[in-house]
Amino acid sequence: MSSWIVIGIIVLIALWLIMIYNGLVGGRNQAQTAWSQIDVQLKRRHDLIPNLVQVVKDAMGYEQETLTKVIQARNAAAAASGPAQAGPAEAALSQATRGLLGLVESYPQLKANENVKQLQEELASTENKIAFARQFYNDSVNAYNNRRQSFPAVLAAASLGFGPIDLFSMPETEREVPKVALR
Numbered sequence: 001m002s003s004w005i006v007i008g009i010i011v012l013i014a015l016w017l018i019m020i021y022n023g024l025v026g027g028r029n030q031a032q033t034a035w036s037q038i039d040v041q042l043k044r045r046h047d048l049i050p051n052l053v054q055v056v057k058d059a060m061g062y063e064q065e066t067l068t069k070v071i072q073a074r075n076a077a078a079a080a081s082g083p084a085q086a087g088p089a090e091a092a093l094s095q096a097t098r099g100l101l102g103l104v105e106s107y108p109q110l111k112a113n114e115n116v117k118q119l120q121e122e123l124a125s126t127e128n129k130i131a132f133a134r135q136f137y138n139d140s141v142n143a144y145n146n147r148r149q150s151f152p153a154v155l156a157a158a159s160l161g162f163g164p165i166d167l168f169s170m171p172e173t174e175r176e177v178p179k180v181a182l183r
Helices: 002-059 064-079 082-105 114-149
Strands: none
Touching (some): 002 064, 002 114, 064 082, 082 114
């Protein structure tokens, strides 16, 4: 009789560990899938920016400093891997791209250029998709990290190889409200 109780307790512990393990695997996989979605949108952004730079460069070859900053920021962002590196690199790219778009606004011939308009629209659409993907990723990571740190999973998570996952965060400079000057 007592051996059946011991076997029952062992089976319950095994089932408990299996449920915790499967829940953690599901959470980690969802976070990885969410990161892949961000990565897809970032790649699209990285592919659009050189096209925009080329159109602007063809229209006016004398603003090389701005164009060079955008390309350097794009290359750094494309080389970044994972949320910890991508956050600051993408923030720098956003800032450089805003400079380029500001430059476009100050030149009527560029502002009226259909290729520039189309690329700006595609870039704006991609930025929106990145924002939604970022939100979904951070929600997925938050759910996983909460599951990992909650009782009873906290008792087994580390020993089963489930570590924390970093959120995709932006540096403080990206959180500042942009200054708009109306003429």
